Amino acid sequence: MEFSYTPAQLELRERAAGLAEFIKQYEDDCERDNGLPAAAHAKIREQVLASGLQAVNMPSAWGGAGLTILDQVVVQEQLGELTGALWDTVWRPANALRFCTDEQRAAYLEPVIRGERRDCYAVTEPEAGSDPQSLRTTATETEGGWLINGEKWFVTVGDHADFMVLLALAGEERQPTLFLVDKQTEGITLQRTPRFMHTFVYEHPEYTFENVFVPADRVLGGLGNGYDITRAWFTEERLMIAARTIGAAERALREAREWALNRRQFGQPIADFQMIEAMLADCAVDIAVNRSFTHQVAWEADHGTDRKTVHAKASIAKLSASEAAGRVVDRCVQIFGGRGYDRSFAVERLYRELRVDRIWEGTSEVQRLVISNELKKRGTDFLQFPRQREAGEE
Numbered sequence: 001m002e003f004s005y006t007p008a009q010l011e012l013r014e015r016a017a018g019l020a021e022f023i024k025q026y027e028d029d030c031e032r033d034n035g036l037p038a039a040a041h042a043k044i045r046e047q048v049l050a051s052g053l054q055a056v057n058m059p060s061a062w063g064g065a066g067l068t069i070l071d072q073v074v075v076q077e078q079l080g081e082l083t084g085a086l087w088d089t090v091w092r093p094a095n096a097l098r099f100c101t102d103e104q105r106a107a108y109l110e111p112v113i114r115g116e117r118r119d120c121y122a123v124t125e126p127e128a129g130s131d132p133q134s135l136r137t138t139a140t141e142t143e144g145g146w147l148i149n150g151e152k153w154f155v156t157v158g159d160h161a162d163f164m165v166l167l168a169l170a171g172e173e174r175q176p177t178l179f180l181v182d183k184q185t186e187g188i189t190l191q192r193t194p195r196f197m198h199t200f201v202y203e204h205p206e207y208t209f210e211n212v213f214v215p216a217d218r219v220l221g222g223l224g225n226g227y228d229i230t231r232a233w234f235t236e237e238r239l240m241i242a243a244r245t246i247g248a249a250e251r252a253l254r255e256a257r258e259w260a261l262n263r264r265q266f267g268q269p270i271a272d273f274q275m276i277e278a279m280l281a282d283c284a285v286d287i288a289v290n291r292s293f294t295h296q297v298a299w300e301a302d303h304g305t306d307r308k309t310v311h312a313k314a315s316i317a318k319l320s321a322s323e324a325a326g327r328v329v330d331r332c333v334q335i336f337g338g339r340g341y342d343r344s345f346a347v348e349r350l351y352r353e354l355r356v357d358r359i360w361e362g363t364s365e366v367q368r369l370v371i372s373n374e375l376k377k378r379g380t381d382f383l384q385f386p387r388q389r390e391a392g393e394e
């Protein structure tokens, strides 16, 4: 058993920290203007490409950074420090796009990897949130392709993306299927762009689809495989949420520590008051414990632990880290006092921005269901460390 970063991982962490530091300069503009102008996006894109951290989840043969899950966690932790969700400017194509055919890859995925196109993922509907089985959007077979009808909500990056990975029930058998849908296609209407609690560099619009024609060769990953592909994607994305929330929590604690050491009341630094010390200590505990577990699960995902076990463990990591980060940032706002309520301080922005991590990619309650299902079916063994594999063992 060994718990240390390799020199390559340390270099990767430094590189990601450098990229985050560059992007940080845009935080205040993003907060003030609820987004960034095209020129800022272009500068960030240039820097992302220069850092080699574009599409960290895609193989290098296709132009991605080709990182392991653990290495992606190392990167996401650094990017998680950014407010305004500026971490999302460092594009990570939807994992579902790995199922592209050669032609689809050349037209969709590879341009995304190069930062020339952008995808968004449209699953949620007014009646289908935690329960995707209540999906109503349909794809009806027609000459040369499909006609999509329905409605999609909360489409993150919908404003910036030029195509969607869309889940619909295909054909009379209502097979859950993913489609690559160009956003400019006739019949797609932007209905509403809600303002959410957080400031997010992109929007999460709502769209309706009325007889939207999608050619037959835009089915992604085969008919009927939409749920399975989406579920497989959840495991990795939940680990990345855990990593980002830990990074965000660490930034909040770093800034609160600095503040507590320098802010004086009653003739002494507030860091010397035991109630403040207790808050700082509790933050350190929340961060250290969740960092270790998230790294462990990412390592297991890279080292052959079975898929179901990793899925349940990723739920533990997401649930625990997102809730712990919520506690950390709440205490840090308290340590900052009135300034903690001022939007020009990062802790205030993180306080609003981390809330959604307990809702998207499966709510905290859904994570608890995944964990308790695993417990009921297979007992407590999955909570153990995996057994070391012999050389050559699959």
Ligand SMILES: Cc1cc2nc3c(=O)[nH]c(=O)nc-3n(C[C@H](O)[C@H](O)[C@H](O)COP(=O)(O)OP(=O)(O)OC[C@H]3O[C@@H](n4cnc5c(N)ncnc54)[C@H](O)[C@@H]3O)c2cc1C
Residues within 6 Å of the ligand: 121, 122, 123, 124, 128, 129, 130, 131, 153, 154, 155, 156, 157, 196, 204, 356, 359, 360, 361, 362, 363, 364, 365, 366, 369
């Ligand atoms: C900012 C933002 C961005 C998003 N981006 C995307 C995106 O890009 N693409 C996309 O497809 N979706 C996206 N979503 C949607 C997100 O995944 C859903 O909001 C989430 O899955 C919850 O669904 P819901 O909002 O319909 O809540 P509901 O499913 O209606 O849940 C409401 C409450 O009931 C609880 N609940 C539901 N079922 C159970 C149960 N079986 N047991 C116990 N409690 C239960 C929930 O935990 C929650 O507390 C985004 C959401 C937000 C807020």
